[in-house]
Amino acid sequence: MKANVIAYHLEKRLDLNVIRTLFPNLSIVKREHTFLLYEIEDDSYLYIKDYGSIVFFNCSEEFKNVTISSIASKEIQPESLPSESYSLSIGSETDVDFNTIKVKELNVDTIHVVCLNLGQSVALMNYVDKTSDLHDKTLVYSKQLEHTGNFKLTKKQMRKFIGKTMNLKNNIAEDLFVFEAPEVAWNVKELSLLDYKLRDELDVVKRHQGIENSLNVIKENLDLFRDILNHKYSSMLEWIIIILILLEVVQIFF
Structure with a gap:
């Protein structure tokens, strides 16, 4: 399996309570007071950090555009935002090199660690x-x-x-x-x-x-x-x- 992970920064803080009202039909698989991790569908996730980072894990372009515009409350071209993109795959060992991430196992905690680091990077x-x-x-x-x-x-x-x-x-x-x-x-x-x-x-x-x-x-x-x-x-x-x-x-x- 291969997945594209891309992080954006909206250049402003986000109120996670407000964010939750925007996506009532999405399933929250993990959350704390500083972040939300949604499961969009199988092997597809959305990570939102309160300091303004949004990370898309294996999401479609259409979903990215709609989500960013919804959270920003205005239409925004993702290309205009600070961004960081990596390709993730499952392998025999854990490694990170040249915009490529390899993990032994893909689970919610693995996705959390990847999204957190990319979110910090774009911030x-x-x-x-x-x-x-x-x-x-x-x-x-x-x-x-x-x-x-x-x-x-x-x-x-x-x-x-x-x-x-x-x-x-x-x-x-x-x-x-x-x-x-x-x-x-x-x-x-x-x-x-x-x-x-x-x-x-x-x-x-x-x-x-x-x-x-x-x-x-x-x-x-x-x-x-x-x-x-x-x-x-x-x-x-x-x-x-x-x-x-x-x-x-x-x-x-x-």
Whole structure:
């Protein structure tokens, strides 16, 4: 048996209680407060993670399009979303390599581990894009500072940048527990091996660390910009005070 597994990220959090009302006729084979796993038909599954990932296991193109549009509450072309695709087959050993997954046995727990890892991977893609966007914007001001000794950034814009950076860090911390194996893999050797190989192939931990490092660099740059702005406004205030004092002195003597 061969199955195509493809994950998408909707770039927003999902309310699983609302999601359940969208698919009343589908059978839930596994669920927790952070995910739902539906069985569509034999060897066909839908996995939905609350941080915005949707994973289709051996589903038709029509079902994918309808499901994504239903969950997003608008028509969306799947090609426009962050995605990750793998081919899964049953073999004599567990292995993950070059967009191919091999497992000894296919069951709900195996599908859960595969879908969770692909769901995390596409979520990381979304966070990488957002981090890159923030970095590119701060780079503009860094270049202005390098070439002119100044930059065109107000205190309000600065606060917005800092807020976006901190919110992104908080979202990652809240959504992605990348250093923990799924609970289902803790006591089953083959599932633990599958989880390890998927994480290694997808570079989940390294990519997560890369995002954290990039956000720290962005925050350091913003802190520097803020210090420069504060010094600039402080100097301006000092000059205003000096001018007011001079005006008072002039009025006294003249």
